[in-house]
Amino acid sequence: MGGFLPWRWKVFEPQRVSWRGGGIAAFMLTREPLYFPNAALEPHILPVNRRAGWIEVICGSMFSGKTEELIRRMKRARFARQRVEIFKPAMDTRFSSEEVVSHDASSLQSTAVTTSSEILLLATESDVVGVDEGQFFDADLPRVVQELARSGKRVIVAGLDQDFKGQPFGPMPELMAVAEYVTKLHAICLVCGAPANHSQRLAEGSERVLLGAVDAYEPRCRECFRPDASEK
Numbered sequence: 001m002g003g004f005l006p007w008r009w010k011v012f013e014p015q016r017v018s019w020r021g022g023g024i025a026a027f028m029l030t031r032e033p034l035y036f037p038n039a040a041l042e043p044h045i046l047p048v049n050r051r052a053g054w055i056e057v058i059c060g061s062m063f064s065g066k067t068e069e070l071i072r073r074m075k076r077a078r079f080a081r082q083r084v085e086i087f088k089p090a091m092d093t094r095f096s097s098e099e100v101v102s103h104d105a106s107s108l109q110s111t112a113v114t115t116s117s118e119i120l121l122l123a124t125e126s127d128v129v130g131v132d133e134g135q136f137f138d139a140d141l142p143r144v145v146q147e148l149a150r151s152g153k154r155v156i157v158a159g160l161d162q163d164f165k166g167q168p169f170g171p172m173p174e175l176m177a178v179a180e181y182v183t184k185l186h187a188i189c190l191v192c193g194a195p196a197n198h199s200q201r202l203a204e205g206s207e208r209v210l211l212g213a214v215d216a217y218e219p220r221c222r223e224c225f226r227p228d229a230s231e232k
């Protein structure tokens with residue numbers, strides 16, 4: 001991981017700053033919020049010389065921009081010459097089996113895997129491990145990403161936090177619990193314009209996964225969400 005200068009300043013003991021005005025400088029140097037008010041939103045800016053990595057979760061409803069946010073973070077890491085790798089479940093065949101594609105078509109190469117434990121074998125050379133569509137992975141994914149983080153990797157998981165009935169989706173709730181950073185994104189309710197937390201299914205059917213059917217959903221707020229509407 002690359003260093004970031006102001007964090008390195010912290011290695012100086014305050015009493016070592018002995019020149020005039022040093023007291024004020026030492027006070028300022030030990031107050032990170034002055035320099036990083038967005039540290040929670042920009043978790044790549046972290047202290048150097050750490051052995052463990054960490055876990056970031058990007059969650060929200062459909063059309064909330066989760067994959068775009070994952071790609072944004074991965075591209076910035078790649079720009080910093082960190083080795084990045086994105087994994088997604090093999091079942092997600094919406095657009096391309098090679099790339100993680102968000103709705104705005106900015107994409108990164110990705111690897112499709114059938115089980116989460118494959119990620120452990122394939123990500124050994126990566127500094128930053130991205131996981132898209134985390135909700136479709138098996139229940140082992142939380143253990144896998146914790147092992148990756150313990151081995152020093154930054155892990156970023158994007159996924160739906162709720163299914164079309166408003167129920168917590170797959171391994172996402174457990175991932176949110178064990179992650180250092182959770183970013184919950186919102187879409188805009190198509191009925192009333194409020195921030196949308198739910199994915200409303202418009203097509204009929206009670207199966208949880210309706211793949212390749214992006215048109216079958218729209219974002220809705222709590223007030224406009226009708227979890228049983230698709231079962232009529």
Ligand SMILES: [Zn+2]
Pocket residue numbers: 189190191192193194220221222223224225
């Ligand atoms: Zn609404």
